[in-house]
Amino acid sequence: MNYNNCYEALLAALHYGDSVIIEGEPGNGKSSLSIQAAAELGWWSLHYNCSLGNETDILGLPGTIAGSDRVVWRPIGVWAEMLNSERPGIMVAEDLAHAPLGNQAPLMPLFHSLERRLGDKPIPPHVRMVATANRVTDSGSGARALITPLRDRFVVRLLLDTDMKIAFDHLRDKYSTFEIAGMIIDAASAAPSDAVRRLS
Numbered sequence: 280m281n282y283n284n285c286y287e288a289l290l291a292a293l294h295y296g297d298s299v300i301i302e303g304e305p306g307n308g309k310s311s312l313s314i315q316a317a318a319e320l321g322w323w324s325l326h327y328n329c330s331l332g333n334e335t336d337i338l339g340l341p342g343t344i345a346g347s348d349r350v351v352w353r354p355i356g357v358w359a360e361m362l363n364s365e366r367p368g369i370m371v372a373e374d375l376a377h378a379p380l381g382n383q384a385p386l387m388p389l390f391h392s393l394e395r396r397l398g399d400k401p402i403p404p405h406v407r408m409v410a411t412a413n414r415v416t417d418s419g420s421g422a423r424a425l426i427t428p429l430r431d432r433f434v435v436r437l438l439l440d441t442d443m444k445i446a447f448d449h450l451r452d453k454y455s456t457f458e459i460a461g462m463i464i465d466a467a468s469a470a471p472s473d474a475v476r477r478l479s
Contacts, residue, residue, distance in 0.1 A: 280437065280438060280439065280440060281440055282308060282312075282439065282440075285301065285312060285437050285438075285439045286312055286315070286316065288435070288437055289301070289312050289313070289316055289409075289437060290316055290319075290320075292407075292434070292435040292437075293316060293320070293369065293407045293409075296392075296404075296407060297392065297434035297435045298389075298390040298391070298392060298408045298409075298410075298432060298433050298434050298435070299407075299408070299409045299410070299433065299434070299435045299436075299437060300375065300390075300409075300410045300411070300412060300430075300433040300435070300436050300437070301313075301409065301410070301411050301412070301437045301439055302411075302412050302413070302414055302436065302437070302438050302439070303413070303414070303417075303438060303439035303440070303441065304413065304414075304417045304418075304420070304441050305413055305417060305419070305420050307439055307440075307441040308439065309411040309412075309439055310326070310371065310373060310411055312439070313326075313369050313371045313409050313411070316369065317368065317369050320367070322366070322367045322368045322369055323364065323366060323367075323368035323369075324368060324369045324370075324371060325357040325360055325361055325368065325369075325370050325371065326357070326371045326373050327356075327357050327358070327370070327371070327372055327373065328373045328374055329372050329373060329374050329375050329377060329378035329382065329386070329410075330373075330374040330377030330378060357370070358397055361397075361402070361403075361406055362397065362400055362402070362403065364403060364405070364406060365403075366405065367405040367406070367407075368405070368406055368407070369406075369407045369408075369409055370389075370402075370406055370407070370408055370409070371409045371410070371411065372386060372389070372408075372409070372410040372411070373410075373411050374411065374412065374413070375410040375411065375412040375425065375429075376412035376413050376414070376415070376420075376422035376423055376424070376425055377412075377413070377421065377422060377423070380423070380426060383425060383426050383429045384426070384428075384429070385398075386429060387428055387429050387432055389402065389408055389432075390408050390410065390429070390432035390433055391432045392432075392434055395408070410433070412425070
């Protein structure tokens with residue numbers, strides 16, 4: 280689906296609290312969808328790059344509970360920020376299809392609509408879970424297939440077609456500056472054709 284339709288579908292899924300995976304070619308605006316949705320809704324957004332992390336990054340560090348021998352995982356980094364958040368927001372797991380297979384299993388409860396937990400800690404109800412992923416068939420992406428139990432956790436799967444002209448027009452109408460494919464675009468001074476050539 281094109282950028283506009285994908286954006287509207289994402290907003291609807293966020294409204295209902297469904298876990299979402301956005302799939303598409305590298306650099307076609309998957310992350311920008313979540314960033315712009317959060318901005319429009321007045322929510323925060325946090326991003327975790329699954330291709331760079333490890334199991335400790337996801338679950339945290341082991342520690343004991345005071346007065347007990349029980350060992351628990353203590354989340355760190357953006358995962359701790361997410362769990363401690365008090366306002367609505369979007370937690371985005373970037374490049375999910377680049378996560379090592381051993382790191383995919385700890386991510387499963389995050390996206391399950393009934394579990395919604397990180398280790399033994401529940402995800403706050405005001406947090407929405409979104410993932411982005413390249414497809415195995417995308418040229419040069421290096422993506423690997425998601426394990427079936429993880430893929431099956433997503434309530435909504437969106438396939439974003441690469442149409443940078445539509446993406447540019449959509450974002451230019453709403454924001455003075457925005458980011459696509461790692462580039463900051465000034466909507467007032469950039470012509471759509473120039474931006475599309477730069478982003479293609």
